[in-house]
Amino acid sequence: xxxxxxxxxxxxxxxxxxxxxxxxxxxxxxxxxxxxxxxxxxxxxxxxxxxxxxxxxxxxxxxxxxxxxxxxxxxxxxxxxxxxxxxxxxxxxxxxxxxxxxxxxxxxxxxxxxxxxxxxxxxxxxxxxxxxxxxxxxxxxxxxxxxxxxxxxxxxxxxxxxxxxxxxxxxxxxxxxxxxxxxxxxxxxxxxxxxxxxxxxxxxxxxxxxxxxxxxxxxxxxxxxxxxxxxxxxxxxxxxxxxxxxxxxxxxxxxxxxxxxxxxxxxxxxxxxxxxxxxxxxxxxxxxxxxxxxxxxxxxxxxxxxxxxxxxxxxxxxxxxxxxxxxxxxxxxxxxxxxxxxxxxxxxxxxxxxxxxxxxxxxxxxxxxxxxxxxxxxxxxxxxxxxxxxxxxxxxxxxxxxx
Numbered sequence: 001x002x003x004x005x006x007x008x009x010x011x012x013x014x015x016x017x018x019x020x021x022x023x024x025x026x027x028x029x030x031x032x033x034x035x036x037x038x039x040x041x042x043x044x045x046x047x048x049x050x051x052x053x054x055x056x057x058x059x060x061x062x063x064x065x066x067x068x069x070x071x072x073x074x075x076x077x078x079x080x081x082x083x084x085x086x087x088x089x090x091x092x093x094x095x096x097x098x099x100x101x102x103x104x105x106x107x108x109x110x111x112x113x114x115x116x117x118x119x120x121x122x123x124x125x126x127x128x129x130x131x132x133x134x135x136x137x138x139x140x141x142x143x144x145x146x147x148x149x150x151x152x153x154x155x156x157x158x159x160x161x162x163x164x165x166x167x168x169x170x171x172x173x174x175x176x177x178x179x180x181x182x183x184x185x186x187x188x189x190x191x192x193x194x195x196x197x198x199x200x201x202x203x204x205x206x207x208x209x210x211x212x213x214x215x216x217x218x219x220x221x222x223x224x225x226x227x228x229x230x231x232x233x234x235x236x237x238x239x240x241x242x243x244x245x246x247x248x249x250x251x252x253x254x255x256x257x258x259x260x261x262x263x264x265x266x267x268x269x270x271x272x273x274x275x276x277x278x279x280x281x282x283x284x285x286x287x288x289x290x291x292x293x294x295x296x297x298x299x300x301x302x303x304x305x306x307x308x309x310x311x312x313x314x315x316x317x318x319x320x321x322x323x324x325x326x327x328x329x330x331x332x333x334x335x336x337x338x339x340x341x342x343x344x345x346x347x348x349x350x351x352x353x354x355x356x357x358x359x360x361x362x363x364x365x366x367x368x369x370x371x372x373x374x375x376x377x378x379x380x381x382x383x384x385x386x387x388x389x390x391x392x393x394x395x396x397x398x399x400x401x402x403x
Contacts, residue, residue: 006125007050008050008052008106009052009107010055011057011092012056012095012110013110015059027112027216028041029065032216032225032226033230036069037111038111040115040229041109041110041116044116045109045168049122052077056079056080056081056111057082057084057094058081058084059083060083080098088192092108096180103173104129104173105128105170106172106173106176107170107171108167108169108193113213113216115225116166116210120213123207124168124207126207127207130205132175132203133175133202134169135166135205135206135207136168136169136210137165137206137207138163138166139159139160139162144162147383150383151383163206164209171197171202175197175200179202180193183200212228220341220397220399223339223399227246246401249297249398250398251296251395251396252288252293252398253393253396254286254292254394255393256277256278256285256391258391259276259277260274260275262275262283263276263282265319266284266286267284267287267354267359267361268284268357268358268361268365269357269361271349273349277391279309280315281309281317281319285392286375286396287319287320287322288303288319291322291323294340294366295329297335298330298333334402335401335403336400337366337368337399338368338372338398338399338401339373339398341376342374342395342396344376344378345377346379347380347386352377358375359373
C-alpha cells in the first residue's frame with residue numbers, strides 16, 4: 001500500500017475531436033467563462049494534495065498548441081503534453097508511460113470535466129489508496145432497461161445495482177500499468193480504465209460522485225457549465241433573500257403516430273409522404289417539443305396546459321401559432337430565448353432537405369437568429385415505434401436568460 005508520503009500523477013485523456021459539438025475545434029479547447037475547458041480542468045486538478053505531475057494525452061496536431069498554452073502559466077507541478085493514440089485506452093497507456101518511476105497513485109480524468117470538486121478527488125484518492133482502485137459514481141435515478149435492436153425491452157436490471165461512472169478514476173500505479181499492458185498484449189478493449197483493471201482481476205471500489213462533475217459533450221453542456229462556474233465563483237448569497245437564477249434550461253419531448261390521410265408537418269414545413277402525424281392540431285412533434293422546452297425553462301407548465309386538445313379552436317391549428325404564443329408567454333414571464341437544440345427521430349422520410357426552412361420558421365416564430373437554432377434528425381436503426389415506421393418523435397432543449 002502507498003505510504004503517507006503519497007505521490008500522485010494525473011493522466012488527462014484529451015483526445016476528443018468535437019464531432020458532437022459540430023465544431024472544427026476539439027471540445028477541450030472550446031471556451032467557457034473566457035478560458036479553454038482543458039485549462040479549467042487542469043486548474044481544478046491543481047487543488048489535489050500530493051499531486052506531483054499532470055500528463056495530458058492529446059491528438060498529435062494539437063500537442064504544440066497545448067504546450068504553448070500551458071507554458072504561459074506557472075504551475076506548482078509539471079504539466080506535460082504528449083501525443084495520444086487512436087483510442088482513449090492507447091492514449092491513457094501513453095500517458096501512464098510518461099509518469100515518474102516512484103509514483104504511488106495514478107488518476108485518470110476526462111479533459112472535459114472541468115468542475116470536479118476537491119472533495120470528490122479526495123474520496124477517490126482515499127479509497128484507491130486503501131483498496132487499489134476507486135471510481136466516483138452516481139446512483140441511477142431513471143429506470144434503465146436492456147433493449148433489443150428491434151426496440152423491445154429485454155430486461156429491467158435492479159436500479160440499486162446501476163451507477164453512472166465519472167472521473168477521476170484512481171489506481172495504484174502498478175495495478176494500472178500492468179492492467180493496461182496486459183490488455184494491450186491480449187487485445188482487450190475496455191470501456192474505461194476501471195473496466196480494464198477489473199478485467200485484469202483487481203477490485204475497484206465505488207465512492208460518491210458529484211452532480212456538478214458534468215462531462216461536456218454537447219452544446220447544451222457548455223451553457224450549463226458556464227452557469228455553474230458563474231454560480232461557483234460569484235458573490236456569496238445573501239441569506240436574507242432568495243437569489244433568482246439568471247439562466248434556465250428546459251427540456252421538451254413529443255410523440256405522434258403516423259396515420260393515413262394526414263399531412264406530415266414538421267417545423268412548420270409540409271413534407272411529401274404517404275402518411276402524416278395524427279393529432280388534434282397539425283401534430284408537429286418538433287414544434288411541440290420546442291414549445292415544451294421553452295415553457296419548461298420558464299416554469300410555465302406544458303403545451304397541453306396552454307393549448308388543450310379539448311379546445312375545438314385548436315383543431316388542425318398550425319403549431320407555428322402555438323410557438324409564437326409561447327414566445328409571448330416566455331417574454332411576459334421576464335425571460336429571453338437564447339438558443340434551441342432539437343432532434344427528430346424518424347426512420348422515414350428523409351428530413352435533411354427541409355432543415356433550413358424549418359430553422360427559418362422556428363427563428364421567425366421565437367425571435368432569435370437561425371444560427372442559434374440547431375436541428376438534427378436521426379433514424380433509430382429499426383428500433384422502437386419510430387424505427388418501425390409507426391410514428392415520429394422529437395426532443396428539444398432550450399436556454400433562457402433573465403431579461
